[in-house]
Amino acid sequence: MEPTSALLGVVGKTNVGKSTFFSAATEIEVPIENRPFVTIQPNIGIGYARKRCVHVELGLPKCDASNSACIMGYRYIPVKMMDVAGLIPGAHEGRGLGNKFLDDLRRSDVMLLVVDASGSTNEEGMQVAPGTYDPVNEVKFVIDEIDEWMYQSIKSDWDRIVRLASLGALKDPIGEFAQRVSGFGISRDHVEQALAKIKVSDTELPKLPPEDLRRLVLTLREMTKPMVIVANKIDIPTAEKNLHRLSEAFPQYPVIPTTALGELLLRKLSKKGVVDYMPGDPEFKIKDRSSLDSRTSTALEMLKGLMEKYGGTGVVQAINAALFNVLNLIAVYPVEDFNKYTDRQGRVLPDVLLVPRGSTARDLAFRVHTDLGRTFLYAVNAKTKQRVGANYTLNDDDVVKIVASATRA
Ligand SMILES: Nc1nc2c(ncn2[C@@H]2O[C@H](COP(=O)(O)OP(=O)(O)OP(=O)(O)O)[C@@H](O)[C@H]2O)c(=O)[nH]1
Ligand SMILES: [Mg+2]
Known part of the structure; x- marks a missing residue:
């Protein structure tokens, strides 16, 4: 599985x-x-x-x-x-x-x-x-250690960014930073949102004092972990x-x-x-x-x-x-036959996929297969038998047939 x-x-x-x-x-x-x-x-x-x-x-x-x-x-x-x-x-x-x-x-x-x-x-x-020991204290120190771990690993990359900036070799501070922290599952979007949250502009980024870098890392940890x-x-x-x-x-x-x-x-x-x-x-x-x-x-x-x-x-x-609740994923069941709820081999509802709430029919097509996403034509909501477009927002427990011009490899 x-x-x-x-x-x-x-x-x-x-x-x-x-x-x-x-x-x-x-x-x-x-x-x-x-x-x-x-x-x-x-x-x-x-x-x-x-x-x-x-x-x-x-x-x-x-x-x-x-x-x-x-x-x-x-x-x-x-x-x-x-x-x-x-x-x-x-x-x-x-x-x-x-x-x-x-x-x-x-x-x-x-x-x-x-x-x-x-x-x-x-x-x-x-x-x-x-x-005799307080679990509230326990959670606090564990979170502090997680923050410290993230801060320390990001800080070492950070020092390289600051060096690049001092040499005048930093064209896109956010991009550079986002790339260096991407191993944490942090995207450019996350970095932009976090900077907006702590009210720091992109040009200020390479000059952040340590306390602000700490706030940035904390904000990113809250967002991504x-x-x-x-x-x-x-x-x-x-x-x-x-x-x-x-x-x-x-x-x-x-x-x-x-x-x-x-x-x-x-x-x-x-x-x-x-x-x-x-x-x-x-x-x-x-x-x-x-x-x-x-x-x-x-x-x-x-x-x-x-x-x-x-x-x-x-x-x-x-x-x-x-x-x-936390990741806010919903379950979606892709099928081939929207009347029988089966795949090509006639299996009833074989697969369930978890996708973020707010995902569209086209997002689902991409999850099933890149070709299906690229050549997406329309989808059918198997519960209502209605055709829906690429931007249709999926609901929890939707059963969906995807129609694309390229069939699945
Ligand atoms: N009473 C009780 N004891 C538990 C429970 N869960 C785990 N334990 C006990 O707690 C002790 C530690 O369990 P582990 O699962 O090894 O703990 P851990 O957090 O993985 O520990 P480390 O890997 O050493 O950091 C064992 O004696 C478990 O039997 C529980 O729900 N109730
Ligand atoms: Mg253990």
């Missing part, structure tokens, strides 16, 4: 459950331990967002999902995830494992910032009595009181109550056939009680209550929040 083009980066303090979250989401076994700095090399895998499949709305008995899975009417849409080493305060000065490893996340589109909402690990990731706060360890009672504190302190980010440990347990037991659970469900059923020891039984009882309260374990909910 081809994942969507988005990359989700899993970041945070050390020993808060990043790898547990990653493992639960991707079903890849990775080292997990209750001590700081277990992860050193990044873990890369595919996680899934979940969305009601459009075949249900269309009244079809089933679909032939191919680039994603459709289970019980839900589409599981693959997305690339990367879990990296953990941070501690001062990482930018080389403390702990430093912050250089964040370079692996340069191209990430959104970050899942995992925080120990229960406050049972201190700044250094060492275990402490639950409720949006975040979801994964408030993990909600299975520990001290987490509850911190949830609204986190939301209050960071109103710009969704805060998703999560038990990565709970999701991991459910996926394992579901594979063994002990529980009936689909990732992202708000509940599960125990199929085979006899195979459970008393500890697992008690854990499941507690998990049941938690999931009722929060609507699930939070793992799939966090991925959904990242893709649908």
Whole structure:
């Protein structure tokens, strides 16, 4: 299955459950331990967002999902995830494992910032009595370290720009700057918008004092590395009181109550056939009680209550929040036959693509194939059977046939 083009980066303090979250989401076994700095090399895998499949709305008995899975009417849409080493305060000065490893996340589109909402690990990731460390503080220092990482890497390129400018060899400061930061997924548009936001003109750019460069980098980070706060360890009672504190302190980010440990347990037991659970469900059923020891039984009882309260374990909910709320992506189903909703091989709704809200029919054509985009003639909205033009703005769950003069290679 081809994942969507988005990359989700899993970041945070050390020993808060990043790898547990990653493992639960991707079903890849990775080292997990209750001590700081277990992860050193990044873990890369595919996680899934979940969305009601459009075949249900269309009244079809089933679909032939191919680039994603459709289970019980839900589409599981693959997305690339990367879990990296953990941070501690001062990482930018080389403390702990430093912050250089964040370079692996340069191209990430959104970050899942995992925080120990229960406050049972201190700044250094060492275990402490639950409720004694403040997760608001944790999120603050992690964001500061991310900002510092971005600032330091951009600053070294910046010094080269300043040198060019002093030699009178800088014709297009914005273009030069944008090119140097493009590795972060920052475009010229982003740079222009950020400069407008901090009220700096392009000619002033090469002469920016360090504080203003810092503001520019911060603005660019906010624009290009949006975040979801994964408030993990909600299975520990001290987490509850911190949830609204986190939301209050960071109103710009969704805060998703999560038990990565709970999701991991459910996926394992579901594979063994002990529980009936689909990732992202708000509940599960125990199929085979006899195979459970008393500890697992008690854990499941507690998990049941938690999931009722929060609507699930939070793992799939966090991925959904990242893709649908933060990145504002919508699902679109390209088809060949707009009456039968099939592709050329007669498969029903095989593919779903995630595109930014506001994308047009022509944008979709380009996503399917460059030739289709270039030779686009018109599209058909399969739900209404109406013809639409290149500038038609796609809606979530649209089913679309693209008609172009060059057929797909
Ligand atoms: N109670 C509870 N413990 C959790 C949860 N998620 C992870 N843990 C525990 O937290 C500890 C650290 O988990 P990891 O997933 O290794 O943490 P990490 O953030 O990847 O840590 P580093 O890679 O070392 O920075 C382990 O003992 C996990 O079992 C959770 O939701 N609830
Ligand atoms: Mg880890």
